[in-house]
Amino acid sequence: MLDGVKHVILVLSGKGGVGKSTVSTQLALTLKESGFKVGLLDVDLCGPSVPYLLNLEDKDVHQSSEGWVPVFADSEQRLSVMSIGFLLKNRNDGVVWRGPKKTGMIKQFLNDVVWQDIDYLIIxxxxxxxxxxITVMENLRNVKCDGAIIVTTPQAVAVDDVLREVTFCRKTGIPIIGIVENMSGFVCPSCTECTNIFSSGGGIALSEMVKVPFLAKIPIDPAVGKLGDKGQSVVALIPDSQVAQVFRKLVEEVTKSKEA
Amino acid sequence: MSNMADVPNDAPEHCPGTQSEDAGKVSACAGCPNQNICASGATKQPDPGIALVKEKLSAVKNKILVLSGKGGVGKSTMTSLISRALAADNADRNxxxxxxxxxxxSQPRVLGxxxxQVHQSASGWSPxxxxxxxxxMSIGFLLGSPSDAVIWRGPKKNGMIRQFxxxxxxxxxxxxxxxxxxxxxxxxxSAASYLQGAGITGAIIVTTPQEVALLDVRKEIDFCKKVNIPILGVLENMSIFVCPKCKNSAEIFPASTxxxxxxxxxLNIEFLGSMPLxxxxxxxxxxGKNFLTELPDSPAITALQTIMKRIVQKCEEDKENIPIDAH
Incomplete structure (x- = not known):
């Protein structure tokens, strides 16, 4: 399983809508920009966002003698992507599955996709x-997993759920690379006043409480949301933005811990 | 929907499903410890939980689901606000x-x-x-510490919902x-199937304006259609943001579509309204404070009241138009 994969990174959060998929895709794009070969596996079966965020919604997965060939997001084939979104006939179709079917699908994603010699697989x-x-964790037992990046927003109501995710990692022995706080503040485009829409400081407080490194704080930037819709990399297109700096730093952190 | 729901977690490969015509009879069933139960037909009976739920909820007039395919759009926030508004609007309304x-x-936190703790009495758990x-009622009340994670696969969650x-x-x-x-x-x-006897009044679908959320929300609407849950309407949360300093509004989650x-x-569904951010x-x-009494002048409250009134109106209408669900 995952024979051609050097490093596996999970992106987790107990809470929905905090930006797991945005962080996953931008992290994958930034790693790619830094010269790595990257795979991105979307195991959100009921709400796959990665195909949309990478502007790959109309792409198909092909079957080869070795297994499923992932979709390539770029012409040099340095970013390959797998998601259930590629297998649905209609983008509005709901995947109404209980656990056992989801488990079967994820096992297939982990076993049957031909990732060709990639440096990083982001899940x-x-x-x-x-x-x-549980399925991802059980199946990764025999594969070396670098760890999990935990995404949160600053609100207490998100931090509550994220704390549960930390407990999950601890109980199941998944190492935690660190916590990323998304949607930290919004800078008003008219008066540049920064409002902490979803309050502030939740991520740092959580990292101190559970003694996990605090990796980055990502501000709300509607420009990122817009780029995201087109599958473009923040680092490549708006390199001077605060968000781009955050992702460059994040990649540094992630790749550094590998060499150590 | 039963054929998606009835393959047990620890079933042998190619299990036909406990509700299937072939349950207990195909080659995959050989050696399965439950083969005899499946073959006897006992598993094809409707879940006794459905009747139990129907009886327990017989004094509940309207059952509303708050749904969204997407996380973090404000399902729990809207649930708490709508229920607080419903309760405050009429002291005789339970x-x-x-x-x-x-x-x-999230409800224990947002409702303060x-x-x-929940207490057990002769007539069941007291909310x-x-x-x-x-x-x-929330599983949050049953956990020892706020950091406790509930690491459960589907069947255990199903059992908990049935109990609730x-x-x-x-x-x-x-x-x-x-x-x-x-x-x-x-x-x-689980909620849809246990409530099929008691009847679901309808679902309120919550979304935010951006396409990445709508994408998942459309899947939820498809789900409602697949399992026959009527939809009361769609509610858009976090629509615009008004800067507290300059009062100019900005779109944080642009409605590109x-x-x-x-x-x-x-999709031919009623639009219930938008809630500003x-x-x-x-x-x-x-x-966990009551927004209605803390900030009575917020434009969000005006929007909420309109939405709440429309929900009440729709529920009353439904009562008149649709005979009591008999399946």
């Missing part, structure tokens, strides 16, 4: 601590 | 909230009853009361509002 997950997470 | 987000229960006419629906002593209720986790999976199927309103039109509202929820 984007749905919110929660249930079937998808 | 409202209850059931939080079936098993892995990420974090750390409370926690926030007001005289507003009560709540059949063993909580709600009393007479006008509205029971179910707050759900994101997705279209175990919790949703027309937002919730356009989606509702396209108010940072003070987010803070109230974090602190």
């Amino acid at each position: 984007d997950t749905p919110p929660g601590t249930s079937d998808e997470h | 409202v209850a909230v059931l939080d079936i987000d098993i892995c990420g229960p 009853v974090l750390g409370e 926690v009361y926030i007001e005289d006419n507003l009560s709540l 629906l059949s063993e909580v002593d709600w009393g007479n209720l006008d509205y029971l509002i179910l707050d759900t986790p994101p997705g279209t999976s175990d919790e949703h199927l 027309g937002g919730g309103k356009k989606m509702a039109q396209d 108010d940072p003070l509202l987010a803070r109230c929820c974090d602190e």
Whole structure:
């Protein structure tokens, strides 16, 4: 399983809508920009966002003699992507599955996709601590997993759920690379006043409480949301933005811990 | 939907499903410890839980699901606000909230009853009361510590939801509002199937304006159609943001594809209204304060009242038009 993969990174959060998929895709794009070969696996079966975020919605997965060939996001084939979104006939179709079917699908994703010699495999997950997470964790037991990046927003109500995800990692022995706080503040485009829409400081407080490194704080930037819709990399297109700096730093952190 | 739901977690490969015609009879069943039970036909009987739930909820007039395919769009916030508004609007109206987000229960916090306990009585679990006419049940009350994770696969979640629906002593209720986790999976199927006897009044679909959220929300609407849950309407949260300093509004989550309103039109569903993004509202929820009394002048409150009234109107209409569900 995952023979051609050097490093595996999970992107987790107990809470939904905090930006797991955005962080996953931008992290994958930034790693690619830094010269690595990257794979991105979306195990959110009921709400796959990665195909949309990478502007790959109309792409198909092909079957080869060795297994499923992932979709390539660029012409040099340095970013390959797998998601259930590629297998649905209609983008509005719901995947109404209970746990066992989801488990079967994820096992197939982990076993049957031909990732060709990639440096990093990023796994984007749905919110929660249930079937998808248990399945990924069980199947990665025999593969060396670098660890998990935990995404949160600053609100207490998100931090509550994220704390549960930390407990999940601890109980199941997944190392935690660190916590990323997304949607930290919004800078008003008219008066440049920064408002902490979803309050502030939740991520740092959580990292101190559970003694996990605090990796980065990502501000709300509607420009990122817009780029995201087109599958473009923040680092490549708006390199001077605060968000781009955050992702460059994040990649440094992630790749540094590998060499140590 | 049964064929998706009835393959047990530890079933042999190619299990036909316990409700299938072939249950206990195909080659995959050989050696399965439950082969005899399946072959006897006992598993094809409807789940006894359905009848239990129907009986327990017989004094509950309206059962509403708050759904969204997407996480973090404000399902729990809207559930708490709508239920608070319903309860405050009429002191004789009894409202209850059931939080079936098993892995990420948020209601104890947003309704301000974090750390409370539920008590067991002869007539079942007593929910926690926030007001005289507003009560709540959530798995959050059953956990020892806020950091406890509920690491459960589907069947255990299913059992918990069944217990919540059949063993909580709600009393007479006008509205029971179910707050759900994101997705279209175990919790949703369990709620839909256990409530099929008692009848679901309808679902309120919550979304935010951006396409990446709408994408998942359309899947939730597809789910409602697949399992025959009527949709009361779509509600758009975090629509615009008004800067507290300069009062100019900004779109934080731009509605590049027309937002919730356009989606509702396209899918022929009523659009219930938009809620502006108010940072003070987010803070109230974090602190469990009652937004209605803390910030009565917020534009979000005006929007909420209109939405609440429309929901009441729709529920009353449905009662007149649709005969009591008999399946």
